[in-house]
Amino acid sequence: MSSLLEQLIEAFRILPGVGQKTAQRMAYHVLEREREGGRRLAAVLADAVERVGHCERCRDFSEAPVCATCASQARDRHQLCVVESPADRLAIEQATGYRGLYFVLQGRLSPLDGIGPREIGLDRLAQRLAEGEVHELIVATNPTVEGEATAHYLAQIARQHSVRPSRLAHGVPLGGELEYVDRGTLSHAFGSRSEME
Amino acid sequence: MSSLLEQLIEAFRILPGVGQKTAQRMAYHVLEREREGGRRLAAVLADAVERVGHCERCRDFSEAPVCATCASQARDRHQLCVVESPADRLAIEQATGYRGLYFVLQGRLSPLDGIGPREIGLDRLAQRLAEGEVHELIVATNPTVEGEATAHYLAQIARQHSVRPSRLAHGVPLGGELEYVDRGTLSHAFGSRSEME
Known part of the structure; x- marks a missing residue:
């Protein structure tokens, strides 16, 4: 096997x-x-790793x-x-009709790994809420232990700046069968049941 | 989403x-x-698509x-x-103790797709068998319809040049359970049973 081929196989493993x-x-x-596609992938990849940075408003790539979404005049600046x-940001953008702005933590609070509020940009978020433009902070961190802890922290910051925090609904997924839903989700969904009209 | 990022996602789809x-x-x-690994992948990939060609002896990358295997003095030149x-070549090299040489078709006979003997290098293979160095031609094409047709064609070429053709054994995989083996394989294995000593 040619050595350049071996190097290529090794490089793909990242x-x-x-x-x-x-x-x-x-x-x-x-x-x-x-080969043509490979040539193109090599060029775009080399370009992207050098030039794609983070938006200074929302920290997205x-x-x-400033990214296109943050710069857009068509987005509602009162929702963040x-x-x-x-x-996660892309999933929400594609699945929902949300027209507000985003803030990307690029992580979650995880004190054991040395990831505190500064590392996920919460100082900058607080500053932004202090500007007074945002009315609602939609907390869409993942429903994991660390994501929940981050959500609580975010809600606190929001309230300190008189911004209304909200959280995505959790429960049985649409199209899911109760039998196959995990116990934690089912228990939460049962406890959070709402009256039918 | 940044446009360079979109291009990168599109490029990966090849x-x-x-x-x-x-x-x-x-x-x-x-x-x-x-990012560091991405930089390296981009460089190696750009290099490989330009510089990796085919060995003029065996048609492998x-x-x-001439590739390292074909150039090696340690390989048995009587087996091909x-x-x-x-x-497939790499799989055999890694799984078996085979010390002979290889010939890589880079395809199989498929007249409907316009792939005839020339396209898979059989003229060059015949030439090589005519040189008289090869004593055994080990036919390791896949056990598909096209692979079998190619195998028959290869066996004919071998016999024309007084070279002994051989074929990998087909049957029940080791560790497989009869119950889950497909009918074609089971039928072949049953028909090709050998006497126990």
Whole structure:
């Protein structure tokens, strides 16, 4: 096997969920059938790792100092949705009709890993709430232990600045069958039941 | 979402088995945690698509005109193993103690797709058998309809040049349970049973 090929297989392994076998398949596939696409991927990737930084308003990925969403005049500046990651932000943007702005923590509070409020940009968030433009802080951190702790902290900050905090609803997923829903979710959904009209 | 990020997600989709969601995850992962690895992948990939060609002896991938295996003095030049793809060649090299040489078809006979003997290098293979160095042609094409047709064709070429053709054994996989083996394999294994000593 050629040494450059070995290097290519090894290099593919940085991708998430890609082990030795998949990396091999990727390398062979590109060399056999996708040289043009491979050339393009190499160029875009080299460009992106150098030039994609973070938006100084929302901390999402952005080439420009301020991302397109934050710069847009069409978005409602009174609502701010806080998410843990760019992927979460994208999921909400694609699934909902939300027209407000976002704030991307790029993480969650995790004192044991040395991730405190500063590391996830909460000083900057507090500053922003102090400006008075935001009326509602939509807390969309993940429903994990760390995400919940972060949510509580965010709610506190919001109240300190007289901003109304809200939280995504948790419960049985649509189309899910009760039988297969995990106990924690089912228990929460049962406790949070609402009256039918 | 930044446009360079969108381009990166799109570029990742050339990889086998990578759809929109996985491409997103890859792009975010590289930008969040693997910029150095991403830089390296971009460089190696750009290099590989330009410089990795095919060995002129065995048609496997190689940077040099003749690959390391074909150039090696330690390999047995009397045995030649024919495989469909570089991945098949690697699988045999890693799983068996085979010390002979290889010939990589980079495909299989498929007249309907316009893939005839020339396209998979059989003219070059015949030439090589005519040189008289090879004594055994080990036919390791896949046990599919096209792979079997290719195997028969290869056996004919071998016999024309007084080379002994052989074929990998087919049957029940080791560790497999009869109950779960497909009918074709089971039927073949039953028909090809051998006497126990």
